[in-house]
Amino acid sequence: MWAADGSVKQCKAMRTGNARMPTHIVIAGAGPAALVALCELGRTPANARITLLTRSPHTHYSGMVPGWIEGIYPADAIRVPLAPFCARHEVDLVVGEAREADGERLVLTDGRSLSFDTLIVNSGGETRRAGPLAAPSVIPGRPLEGVVERLGPHLQTAASFAVIGAGAAGVEVAFALRARRPDAAVTLIERAAILPDFPAAFRARILARLAACAIDLRLGTVTECAPGAVMLGAERVPADIVLAFTGPAPGAFVAHTPFAKAADGFLAVGPDMRSLSHPNVFAAGDVATNADDPRPKSGVFSVRSGPHLAATIEAIAAHRPPPAARLQRHGLVLLSTGGRRAIGTRNGIALEGRLVWRLKDRIDRAFVRRLTTD
Numbered sequence: 001m002w003a004a005d006g007s008v009k010q011c012k013a014m015r016t017g018n019a020r021m022p023t024h025i026v027i028a029g030a031g032p033a034a035l036v037a038l039c040e041l042g043r044t045p046a047n048a049r050i051t052l053l054t055r056s057p058h059t060h061y062s063g064m065v066p067g068w069i070e071g072i073y074p075a076d077a078i079r080v081p082l083a084p085f086c087a088r089h090e091v092d093l094v095v096g097e098a099r100e101a102d103g104e105r106l107v108l109t110d111g112r113s114l115s116f117d118t119l120i121v122n123s124g125g126e127t128r129r130a131g132p133l134a135a136p137s138v139i140p141g142r143p144l145e146g147v148v149e150r151l152g153p154h155l156q157t158a159a160s161f162a163v164i165g166a167g168a169a170g171v172e173v174a175f176a177l178r179a180r181r182p183d184a185a186v187t188l189i190e191r192a193a194i195l196p197d198f199p200a201a202f203r204a205r206i207l208a209r210l211a212a213c214a215i216d217l218r219l220g221t222v223t224e225c226a227p228g229a230v231m232l233g234a235e236r237v238p239a240d241i242v243l244a245f246t247g248p249a250p251g252a253f254v255a256h257t258p259f260a261k262a263a264d265g266f267l268a269v270g271p272d273m274r275s276l277s278h279p280n281v282f283a284a285g286d287v288a289t290n291a292d293d294p295r296p297k298s299g300v301f302s303v304r305s306g307p308h309l310a311a312t313i314e315a316i317a318a319h320r321p322p323p324a325a326r327l328q329r330h331g332l333v334l335l336s337t338g339g340r341r342a343i344g345t346r347n348g349i350a351l352e353g354r355l356v357w358r359l360k361d362r363i364d365r366a367f368v369r370r371l372t373t374d
Ligand SMILES: Cc1cc2nc3c(=O)[nH]c(=O)nc-3n(C[C@H](O)[C@H](O)[C@H](O)COP(=O)(O)OP(=O)(O)OC[C@H]3O[C@@H](n4cnc5c(N)ncnc54)[C@H](O)[C@@H]3O)c2cc1C
Pocket: 028, 029, 030, 031, 032, 033, 034, 053, 054, 055, 056, 059, 060, 062, 063, 065, 066, 096, 097, 098, 099, 122, 123, 124, 125, 141, 142, 143, 169, 172, 173, 251, 253, 284, 285, 286, 287, 297, 298, 299, 300, 301, 302, 334
């Protein structure tokens, strides 16, 4: 339904109750929540038409990016081609980037517009990169396709890497760089505490492993990203390549929508994932914040919201009220530490070793297999 002005008219005609017109559901962003939801559905429900809008023809699976850095997985093994995925699930694929939206249509960065009856936003977050981290030389952790494209050519040649941000993603990437390049300097920079939301036993194991791997952990705030170095005040950290894993921030697209925002700037949703301001708009994954029942912004919770999103799509197609989500609060965290080893934690207990990595590898491969074959 690509059009300049006609798209909006067509959309209104649908809402007036023409029974022959399927309701048009547009999903903006091919995050894990949406992909799992479409797998759960199998096919588009009767009375609905689904369009998936995504800025890349592939979606990368973040859980396997550290393994790609390390050289365990080829690039093809960590990404899902969306054209065959959409064909299998009877979904229209549009490759493009949403720039702004109102309650009836999306406008893309290339000027096209896409009208909808219902919008589901699953566009994730962008890397938080204020001040010196906005330098063009810094590779942001998001989008993942950018990490693969920009880091790939330097993996074998750079003499020094600096990873800024010691959350789960930054820590895993630092371990992966060390495993790939035992000869290079790898520095992990954190301005506050490493993995603050994780149990003490887990943090202790990670700190011990960082030391064992000769990853230089520096506590401090980056004041400048200069050519070949990162400055922490007067201190110079050599860095041919600088990567920022500083956590998710709402992207420009979210800011250019009239949909209610939570205090963190992401889209404010209720228990049924519905926008607090626009009843025909839903959000899932990192882009959504339910202030009354928050969940960490992580792939685990995005994946878990997939089945609920599938039920929501079925309800929308059947003109029923969408169900309320009941997402688990805690999950198993498996963090790869390089060399086919991992540390896992659940309910405050931490386990480490090769078996933990094999479990992670099996879960990750099964996830991508499901998205590429189901
Ligand atoms: C290196 C790394 C490793 C990680 N490892 C783990 C892990 O092991 N476990 C874990 O739980 N979490 C992990 N995370 C976090 C996890 O990736 C995210 O929390 C999760 O992917 C969020 O999922 P989402 O559904 O919000 O969508 P995302 O995965 O963020 O996907 C959003 C999609 O929308 C597209 N998009 C964005 N904006 C637009 C737009 N304007 N128009 C069109 N398309 C758009 C993007 O290109 C992307 O394909 C990791 C993150 C990184 C960076």
